Amino acid sequence: MKSIPLALAGLTMSAPAALAQGAKSIDQQVNEIFAASTGWFVSAIFAPLPGTSFPWIVLWLVVAASVFTVYFGFIQLRGFMHSIALVKGDYSDPDDAGEVSHFQALATALSGTVGLGNIAGVAVAVGIGGPGATFWMILAGLLGMASKFTECTLGVKYRNEYPDGTVSGGPMYYISKGFKEKGLPGGGFLAILFSIFCILGALGGGNMFQANQAHAQISGIVGDYPGWITGLVFAAVVFAVIVGGIKSIAQVTEKVVPFMGVLYVTAALIIILVNFDQVGWAFGQIFAGAFTGLGVAGGFVGALIQGFKRAAFSNEAGVGSAAIAHSAVRTKEPITEGYVSLLEPFIDTVVICTMTALVITISGQLMIDPETGNYLVQDGVIQTVGGTSGVALTSAAFATGFSWFPYVLAIAVILFAFSTMISWSYYGLKAWTYLFGEGKTTELIFKIIFCIFIVIGAAASLGPVIDFSDAAIFAMAVVNIFALYFLMSVVKEELASYLGRLKSGEIKKFAH
16 A cells, blocks of 8 residues: 655644644654564565565565466456456346445445555656566556455355344455364464454554545645644545445445546546557557666566566555455355456556556656666666656656646545545454454444544654554465465365356346
8 A cells, every 4th residue: 555655744734833843753752662663563574585675575465366366277367257247237136145236345445455556656666667667567466366356255255144234254254264164273363363454554554644645635736734634524524434334335435436547547548648659659668678677777677576566565466455345245156256356456457557657658757868768767766857756756747738637636646545545444344343343332433443543644744653554454465365375275166166057057147
């Protein structure tokens, strides 16, 4: 989730000088204390492989995605069209157990992954690894589709279904129940560990970071003002949505996600069409840069590392978070949600991230040496017009088409942040209820805590807290993927059974 250094915006912006100084010292104290106590954990999760700048956690995700791709016979390719049919509702029985449709489950999960990483994170990847990073980003996204297929199938298979029609599912359930079913030890402990990481990740990376960056983008346009105001507005709107549970969240995300996706992709397409004569050259830069580096710092390896990092951090394939949202789907066939979920990395990484990379590449924001044809690199970063990076680079690239496009981008950032928060509130809630039990009071306590953290995130500069929560999100992947290796045979059995019944005609399309 975290993709750029925090644009810190706080309560101190318009407060009296004395209060500002006091708040600043408090922030510094929090930063120092938290960094000192948790820095080892952050360093361990994001540590690079010996002799490289490649984080081991990214390799952990990419290797798993590759294993699942081969194990399930490239399911992301041969099952793609069936996935679309399922999302359309061709095989949906409204009487099946569950709370949301296939489309709503996909929209909810997408709202948790399509976010600032698609806008700012891609800019960072291209700024360091060059356009060639886009190729490896697409490849990692395609591989990640198999990871989503695996974890979301298990999410539905081992979910808890309650008499009132509600459900709870996700890695904590399929780890504990799946391990017990197979007679494997340690399932309960791993499920608790996953839940703890999920709650921490939801409060930080899925909440405070989003509020912080949304405030930074808004204040950058309308001018400085106290961050707590942004936080209160977001908290009120988010609470109004999440208090109604997954059905309420799904009703919002099924409208917001398509809108924000179409808004962003349309804006990108307009820029691409305006610079249509540059599209062929841009794809040439992407393919050539993927294998040569085109003079970028780190060359081929640098492009590969940046592409894989951005895909892994953007679509969260293997993290297990999406399995929580997909578990709420109305179906009696777990494998159907595996099919639906594999569309997620495709939309998130292959489509939206690629659009961002293309816009940046063809906009002329990356500076090229006219004599050598190589990108101008300083301190390992490509020089840009105006020295922009991250979300500012993406904004500047969009502005090359029309000067008012950064305002469209600002709307996209706000929607991305909002949708990410409401999705991660559900992920954190399900981890919370797994640890502390189901019940309206238990759920309300978490929802209030979650909304308080929105205000804190928008108003304070808590960099190490965000770093820690991001590390917690990827610590979820350590636990989740470890469990998936033991449980992927269950998915294969489900797949064989489903395909057999589909071929025989036992599973039919429903008339709607």
